[in-house]
Every structure is written in structure tokens, then in C-alpha cells.
Amino acid sequence: MSAATAKRRPHRVLLALVGALAVAVASFGCDVGGGDGSGGVGAAVLPGPGVAAARAVTGRATAAPKARTYPLTTDGRDRFFVAPIGERTTVRADATNVGSNTRIVWVTAGGEVSTDQQACATWVSWTGLTQAGIALRVRGDGPRVRAVTVTGNIVWGARFGFNVHVWDTAMHPKGTVPVTYAGGADLSRTFGPANGLMKLPWRICARVTGRMLDFKVWPVAKPEPRWGDTRYGRRFQLPATATYPGRPGWYAGHLRPVDRLVIEDQVVTSRD
Numbered sequence: 074m075s076a077a078t079a080k081r082r083p084h085r086v087l088l089a090l091v092g093a094l095a096v097a098v099a100s101f102g103c104d105v106g107g108g109d110g111s112g113g114v115g116a117a118v119l120p121g122p123g124v125a126a127a128r129a130v131t132g133r134a135t136a137a138p139k140a141r142t143y144p145l146t147t148d149g150r151d152r153f154f155v156a157p158i159g160e161r162t163t164v165r166a167d168a169t170n171v172g173s174n175t176r177i178v179w180v181t182a183g184g185e186v187s188t189d190q191q192a193c194a195t196w197v198s199w200t201g202l203t204q205a206g207i208a209l210r211v212r213g214d215g216p217r218v219r220a221v222t223v224t225g226n227i228v229w230g231a232r233f234g235f236n237v238h239v240w241d242t243a244m245h246p247k248g249t250v251p252v253t254y255a256g257g258a259d260l261s262r263t264f265g266p267a268n269g270l271m272k273l274p275w276r277i278c279a280r281v282t283g284r285m286l287d288f289k290v291w292p293v294a295k296p297e298p299r300w301g302d303t304r305y306g307r308r309f310q311l312p313a314t315a316t317y318p319g320r321p322g323w324y325a326g327h328l329r330p331v332d333r334l335v336i337e338d339q340v341v342t343s344r345d
Contacts, residue, residue: 135338137162138181143211143218145240145326146250148172153328155179161197161337166328173329178208178220178240180322180341187343191280192321195293196273197335202227205334206324207279207288210317217243221255221315222324223279223288230267233260235307237286239315256309260290263304282344284311 137157151170155177156163166175192207199205206224213219219241226234237255245251264271271292279288280300289306291298298305321341325334 135340136160138339140179141182142177142179143213145176145178145218146174148174151175153177153325161335164325164334166330166332168331170330173327176326178211178322178324180211180320184320184341185343186318186320187345188318189282189344190321191278191342191344193278193340194323194336195338196275197337198273199334201329201332203328203332203334204326207277208322208324209279209281210319211322212319221281221311224324227327232270233264237309239312255311258307284316286311
């Protein structure tokens, strides 16, 4: 072994280990952590300014629905604002927030309740470690909130990873995150490594039929893939307790003070 080769080897090993760890974290879903699992303030629906970003070319012109929000976890009295304006919905963290472990879901106000359903959205832009996702079977019974989510991973910048979680704020002790991990997918072969991700906007759809959940996500510059194409999504079996009537909607989490998420072309469908 030459002296030059010996010097390069530690750097290559370190890069390989970091890459492997990012993939493992994305698949395992370690982005779930913190929060107190309580209701708290969580979110508010308020008008707010839009965020400048490239317009997604999707061939749709769907007005952003009025939102009804539900908190999954909160940091103290931190809150997000959900502002539907035109075809876009902007989620932003209050400038006075102190943490980053608030997570919310929201649905169309007055939307139809169903058991089998589908939701879609186009992710236009985000800042910081903002986490975006789809929420299915969202249900609020007093302080109890339930949902099934498909979210993009945010740990180690491995946004090519996607995770499925089942949330129930009544099933976990206070002080813990009220969630059960249901599966994860590494789509790095399609979306690229953490340091070379395909640019937004991305389109995501997720659906549930009984205990089966499917999701697919793709850059809007490409044709929509078929369900079951493992380059763009996966299928998972949910726990039996995750089958109940609720509303389809969307998810946002981990916004730090003044962070923003912008989505558009939100579409929900009952499949009962």
C-alpha cells in the first residue's frame, strides 16, 4: 500500500459509514423524538403571507382547503400557523417558539369521514429541518388524536427516506411520543443521496384500504408512477388498531421559529 493510499483510506471509510448511517436512520424512522405527547396549543389557522417559490407544473388548479388542525406533539406552548391562500397552504412556526418538536396534522374543515381514503399534495418548498407528510384517518375525540402518517425523513439530511407511523395520543404515557413505527423506505436510488437530492417540487400520494397502506412520491418533472413501483414508493401492513374512520389530510413537524413549509394541489378522496 502506498503512503497516498493509506492517507485516503480513513476518509473513504468515514464517508461510507456516514452514508450507511443516514440510510439506516431514514429506514428506521429515528426522526421521531422529543415532544411531550400532550395537546397544548399546537396549531392555529390564520391568514399569513405566502412564500416565494417555483410554481409546480402539475396540470392542476386545486384551491387550498380550509384547515382544521390537530396537535400530535407540542413543545410547551409552541404553535404553528396553517394558512391556505389560493392554491397553496403555508405552514409556519411562530417566531416566539422555543423548540422544534411540535407536530401537527390537518384536514379539510367539514371534510368527509371514511375508513378507506387517499390524500395527495405537492411539496413546493421548506426551510430548515421542516418535515412534511400525508396524514390519513385523522380523528379527534376530545383530547385524543389519532392518525396514520407518511412523512419524509429529516435526520442526517437523508430526505430520500420515508416513514410510516401510527399516532394515538391516548395510548402512551405523558412525556413520551404517542407513536408506533409501522415501516420505512429508502428511495435514494430515485431521489439521490443526501448531498445530491433531486430538487423540489415533489408530489406525494398515500392511500389506505383496510390494513394496507400504499404511498408513492415523485418529482413533478417526471410522469406519475404506478402504484406498486418500488422506485417511488412502498406498501405496508398497518396494525389492526389503525383501522377506523377518520379524515384524510396532511402533516407538518419540526419547524423551528420562523421556519416554513409550502404545499399545493391538495387532493383528498374517499375510497369506501
